[in-house]
Amino acid sequence: METVHHELAGEPTFEPMIQIDIEIKAFVSAWKHCDYVSTYMARMISQNRSDSVHHSNLFSSALNELLEVAFRTRHADGELACRVSRHGATDRIELTLPCVPEERQFYEEAVAQVAGIEARERYLNSVSGDLAPSREVVLLELAVDYNATLRIE
Structure with a gap:
Protein backbone atom coordinates (compact mmCIF):
# COMPACT_ATOMS: atom_id res chain seq x y z
CA MET A 1 0.00 0.00 0.00
CA PRO A 98 -10.45 2.88 5.21
CA CYS A 99 -13.52 4.34 6.85
CA VAL A 100 -17.12 5.09 6.03
CA PRO A 101 -18.19 8.75 5.70
CA GLU A 102 -19.71 8.76 9.21
CA GLU A 103 -16.41 7.65 10.70
CA ARG A 104 -14.48 10.30 8.82
CA GLN A 105 -16.93 12.90 10.13
CA PHE A 106 -16.40 11.57 13.67
CA TYR A 107 -12.61 11.83 13.30
CA GLU A 108 -12.82 15.36 11.90
CA GLU A 109 -15.09 16.50 14.75
CA ALA A 110 -13.02 14.73 17.41
CA VAL A 111 -9.77 16.24 16.16
CA ALA A 112 -11.40 19.69 16.12
CA GLN A 113 -12.48 19.14 19.76
CA VAL A 114 -9.01 17.97 20.74
CA ALA A 115 -7.47 21.12 19.29
CA GLY A 116 -9.86 23.34 21.24
CA ILE A 117 -8.82 25.42 24.22
CA GLU A 118 -11.03 23.42 26.60
CA ALA A 119 -9.48 20.05 25.67
CA ARG A 120 -7.82 19.56 29.06
CA GLU A 121 -11.00 20.37 30.98
CA ARG A 122 -13.07 18.04 28.78
CA TYR A 123 -10.51 15.29 29.25
CA LEU A 124 -10.41 15.64 33.05
CA ASN A 125 -14.22 15.65 33.21
CA SER A 126 -14.43 12.55 31.03
CA VAL A 127 -11.96 10.47 33.05
CA SER A 128 -13.64 11.32 36.36
CA GLY A 129 -16.72 9.30 35.36
CA ASP A 130 -17.33 5.57 35.56
CA LEU A 131 -17.84 5.00 31.84
CA ALA A 132 -15.31 3.26 29.62
CA PRO A 133 -13.34 5.76 27.54
CA SER A 134 -14.85 6.65 24.19
CA ARG A 135 -12.82 7.12 21.02
CA GLU A 136 -12.97 10.89 21.54
CA VAL A 137 -11.65 10.56 25.09
CA VAL A 138 -8.76 8.44 23.83
CA LEU A 139 -7.85 11.20 21.37
CA LEU A 140 -8.17 13.81 24.14
CA GLU A 141 -5.84 11.71 26.29
CA LEU A 142 -3.22 11.68 23.56
CA ALA A 143 -3.43 15.44 23.17
CA VAL A 144 -3.39 16.20 26.90
CA ASP A 145 -1.14 13.51 28.40
CA TYR A 146 1.26 13.04 25.48
CA ASN A 147 1.13 16.59 24.08
CA ALA A 148 0.21 15.06 20.71
CA THR A 149 -0.90 17.10 17.74
CA LEU A 150 -3.66 15.34 15.80
CA ARG A 151 -4.53 16.02 12.18
CA ILE A 152 -6.89 14.52 9.59
CA GLU A 153 -5.86 14.56 5.93
Missing part, protein backbone atom coordinates in the same frame (compact mmCIF):
# COMPACT_ATOMS: atom_id res chain seq x y z
CA GLU A 2 1.35 3.39 -0.96
CA THR A 3 0.87 5.83 1.90
CA VAL A 4 -0.06 9.38 1.04
CA HIS A 5 2.24 11.67 2.99
CA HIS A 6 1.84 15.44 3.01
CA GLU A 7 4.16 17.94 4.61
CA LEU A 8 2.68 21.29 5.56
CA ALA A 9 4.36 24.40 4.21
CA GLY A 10 7.12 25.51 6.55
CA GLU A 11 7.04 22.23 8.46
CA PRO A 12 10.31 20.30 8.90
CA THR A 13 10.84 17.14 6.89
CA PHE A 14 10.13 13.96 8.80
CA GLU A 15 12.21 10.99 7.67
CA PRO A 16 10.36 7.64 7.43
CA MET A 17 11.58 4.99 9.88
CA ILE A 18 9.17 2.06 9.69
CA GLN A 19 5.83 1.21 8.12
CA ILE A 20 3.53 -1.76 8.61
CA ASP A 21 0.67 -2.50 6.22
CA ILE A 22 -2.01 -5.01 7.18
CA GLU A 23 -5.37 -5.91 5.70
CA ILE A 24 -7.99 -4.17 7.83
CA LYS A 25 -10.03 -7.38 7.99
CA ALA A 26 -7.06 -9.24 9.51
CA PHE A 27 -6.25 -6.35 11.86
CA VAL A 28 -9.77 -6.11 13.32
CA SER A 29 -10.01 -9.89 13.74
CA ALA A 30 -8.26 -9.71 17.14
CA TRP A 31 -7.91 -6.89 19.68
CA LYS A 32 -4.38 -8.09 20.55
CA HIS A 33 -3.13 -6.93 17.13
CA CYS A 34 -3.17 -3.37 18.51
CA ASP A 35 -0.69 -4.37 21.20
CA TYR A 36 1.47 -6.49 18.89
CA VAL A 37 1.87 -3.74 16.29
CA SER A 38 2.45 -0.95 18.84
CA THR A 39 4.99 -2.95 20.83
CA TYR A 40 6.96 -4.03 17.76
CA MET A 41 7.07 -0.57 16.21
CA ALA A 42 7.99 1.09 19.52
CA ARG A 43 10.91 -1.28 20.03
CA MET A 44 12.16 -0.69 16.50
CA ILE A 45 12.18 3.11 16.69
CA SER A 46 13.46 3.40 20.28
CA GLN A 47 16.84 1.74 19.85
CA ASN A 48 18.82 4.97 19.48
CA ARG A 49 17.14 6.91 22.30
CA SER A 50 19.11 7.62 25.47
CA ASP A 51 16.52 5.74 27.54
CA SER A 52 15.22 3.31 24.96
CA VAL A 53 13.04 1.32 27.38
CA HIS A 54 11.29 4.44 28.67
CA HIS A 55 10.79 5.80 25.16
CA SER A 56 9.53 2.43 23.91
CA ASN A 57 7.00 2.15 26.75
CA LEU A 58 5.59 5.64 26.23
CA PHE A 59 5.54 5.36 22.45
CA SER A 60 3.91 1.93 22.57
CA SER A 61 1.18 3.23 24.88
CA ALA A 62 0.38 6.20 22.64
CA LEU A 63 0.45 4.14 19.44
CA ASN A 64 -1.68 1.43 21.04
CA GLU A 65 -4.34 4.03 21.89
CA LEU A 66 -4.43 5.21 18.26
CA LEU A 67 -4.61 1.66 16.96
CA GLU A 68 -7.48 0.87 19.32
CA VAL A 69 -9.40 3.81 17.86
CA ALA A 70 -8.68 2.49 14.35
CA PHE A 71 -9.68 -1.02 15.47
CA ARG A 72 -13.27 0.16 15.83
CA THR A 73 -13.63 0.87 12.10
CA ARG A 74 -16.79 -0.40 10.46
CA HIS A 75 -15.12 -0.72 7.06
CA ALA A 76 -14.12 -4.32 6.27
CA ASP A 77 -12.12 -3.79 3.07
CA GLY A 78 -8.76 -2.20 2.41
CA GLU A 79 -5.54 -1.87 4.35
CA LEU A 80 -4.36 -0.19 7.50
CA ALA A 81 -0.99 1.49 7.07
CA CYS A 82 0.91 2.56 10.17
CA ARG A 83 3.98 4.68 9.49
CA VAL A 84 6.44 6.27 11.90
CA SER A 85 8.68 9.14 10.81
CA ARG A 86 11.14 11.25 12.77
CA HIS A 87 12.50 14.77 12.83
CA GLY A 88 14.99 15.34 15.62
CA ALA A 89 13.38 14.35 18.92
CA THR A 90 9.86 14.28 17.45
CA ASP A 91 8.28 11.06 16.23
CA ARG A 92 5.25 11.21 13.96
CA ILE A 93 2.67 8.44 13.65
CA GLU A 94 0.57 8.33 10.51
CA LEU A 95 -2.37 5.97 10.21
CA THR A 96 -4.08 5.44 6.89
CA LEU A 97 -7.24 3.40 7.12
